[in-house]
Amino acid sequence: MVRTLKNYINGQWVDSHTSKTLDVVNPATEEVIAKVPLSTAEDTHTAIQVAQEAFESWKKVAVPVRGRYFFKLQNLLVDHKKELARLITIENGKALSESLGEVQRGIENVENAASITNLMMGDSISTGATDIEITNYRYPIGVVGGITPFNFPMMVPFWIFPMALATGNTVVLKPSEKAPMLMEKVVELVEEAGFPKGVLNVVYGANDVVNTLLSDPLVKGISFVGSKNVGEYVYQTGTQNLKRVQALTGAKNHVIVLKDANIDSAVKNIIGGAFGSAGERCMSASVIVLEDAIADEFLAKFKKAAQEIKIGNGLDDGVFLGPVIRKDAQERTFNYIQKGIDEGAKLVLDGRQNLPQKGYFVGPTIFDNVTTDMTIWKEEMFAPVTCVIRVPDIKAAVSLADQSEFANGACLFTSNASAIRYFRENIDAGMLGINLGVPAPLAWFSFSGWKNSFFGDLHANGKDSVEFYTHRKVVTARYAESEL
Numbered sequence: 001m002v003r004t005l006k007n008y009i010n011g012q013w014v015d016s017h018t019s020k021t022l023d024v025v026n027p028a029t030e031e032v033i034a035k036v037p038l039s040t041a042e043d044t045h046t047a048i049q050v051a052q053e054a055f056e057s058w059k060k061v062a063v064p065v066r067g068r069y070f071f072k073l074q075n076l077l078v079d080h081k082k083e084l085a086r087l088i089t090i091e092n093g094k095a096l097s098e099s100l101g102e103v104q105r106g107i108e109n110v111e112n113a114a115s116i117t118n119l120m121m122g123d124s125i126s127t128g129a130t131d132i133e134i135t136n137y138r139y140p141i142g143v144v145g146g147i148t149p150f151n152f153p154m155m156v157p158f159w160i161f162p163m164a165l166a167t168g169n170t171v172v173l174k175p176s177e178k179a180p181m182l183m184e185k186v187v188e189l190v191e192e193a194g195f196p197k198g199v200l201n202v203v204y205g206a207n208d209v210v211n212t213l214l215s216d217p218l219v220k221g222i223s224f225v226g227s228k229n230v231g232e233y234v235y236q237t238g239t240q241n242l243k244r245v246q247a248l249t250g251a252k253n254h255v256i257v258l259k260d261a262n263i264d265s266a267v268k269n270i271i272g273g274a275f276g277s278a279g280e281r282c283m284s285a286s287v288i289v290l291e292d293a294i295a296d297e298f299l300a301k302f303k304k305a306a307q308e309i310k311i312g313n314g315l316d317d318g319v320f321l322g323p324v325i326r327k328d329a330q331e332r333t334f335n336y337i338q339k340g341i342d343e344g345a346k347l348v349l350d351g352r353q354n355l356p357q358k359g360y361f362v363g364p365t366i367f368d369n370v371t372t373d374m375t376i377w378k379e380e381m382f383a384p385v386t387c388v389i390r391v392p393d394i395k396a397a398v399s400l401a402d403q404s405e406f407a408n409g410a411c412l413f414t415s416n417a418s419a420i421r422y423f424r425e426n427i428d429a430g431m432l433g434i435n436l437g438v439p440a441p442l443a444w445f446s447f448s449g450w451k452n453s454f455f456g457d458l459h460a461n462g463k464d465s466v467e468f469y470t471h472r473k474v475v476t477a478r479y480a481e482s483e484l
């Protein structure tokens, strides 16, 4: 008998009112490791109500005191780093080294939240007019709903709840139903760190939980991370219900390699970007744009490096490429590969062959001669499949990338400073990498996708997150010297 996860509401583990569950499956072994409840609107309203009650006292806790909880949590997370990473690999499939990296990124968000004393400061002017001073104070907005994807079960929830709590809000988080177990462990550590009951609540499930978060008037802000279509729906529905919403969505990141780049270094970095986490990253290297002069040399080295990748269970030594999340994701990827062939791209490396018997594996797959009218270029495949396009120069490369509906990240490999400047000034993407693989910015910078990679105004992380989770009072006060 596998156990069914419980929701965490008001500091208690409670059963959902639903009888509907989904299997949580280890994608490397196909073993069912738990059941996740598809919690109801009633479960969600209860959690929201609890969060609202907790907000009334949490918002009054002194800012440095709120910060100290995060110092404790940081220590606990560091102590449990390996355990957390193993959990990520078991439920998500990515290699253990990547899971360790993900835990580290989560910890950095907690460190950022611990520095809330500075981030929460407003500003003031002592003499805005004669005898008048004006001061700007920040206040939390209330209950925040967090909705997160399967591909970073730790890092993405940590983009949301630490900073939302540190700024004085309370949170109802709905983790991905495909990778829900990591948050269970995190909640134990949050409890051990001494956070008051009700400030962080976790409700497992899918659409019903999301729709309740989007409609309950007590929820003031929604932080969503997931696919484009769902993000667009969440943004439209949430804002229609007069909430502030940030929705970080899909991607198709272009990585450009020019003829003056260090090719070996580019190959090494782009292998990680294209096939790390089985391509299930919003910052994966999904399109490689090669300057004609080095295209053959790059591709030969890239293919060789891809063939050397060890595929298997992410817990095993030396494994770099784990499975994709579910059988349907594997089948969808195989369909994309077939579509690429049918639409005329050249399959240089076929990831459908020589796969382990069990598990939802897809090997590294490379297409050459891809064009912008092909499905494999237009859509986010979210798989270890990368598209190569050849171009005459940097201008053609940037113009090609700018045709994509997505604009999360983009990279350039070159030693030419003018090309770097041209790229920076002209590419439509919010997170750029120069001579490194697609870089997810550290916690104190915002995660700044553009175009259909983001819906909203204020991004996650960095100063944006403080703005998103607070509103202000501007106090204009007269202290008349003449009345002394």
Ligand code: NAD
Binding pocket: 147, 148, 149, 150, 151, 152, 156, 174, 175, 176, 177, 205, 206, 207, 210, 211, 225, 226, 227, 228, 230, 231, 248, 249, 250, 251, 281, 282, 380, 382, 408, 447, 449, 453
């Ligand atoms: P998803 O959109 O399927 O799910 C995300 C969340 O939305 C989950 O919690 C899910 O339960 C919920 N959801 C799904 N369908 C819903 C519906 N119809 N109504 C209401 N809620 C719904 O995304 P996923 O497959 O879990 O994650 C992969 C996607 O996330 C990719 O597109 C990836 O690019 C994106 N992503 C983006 C970023 C970023 O920063 N831009 C980061 C990580 C992942």
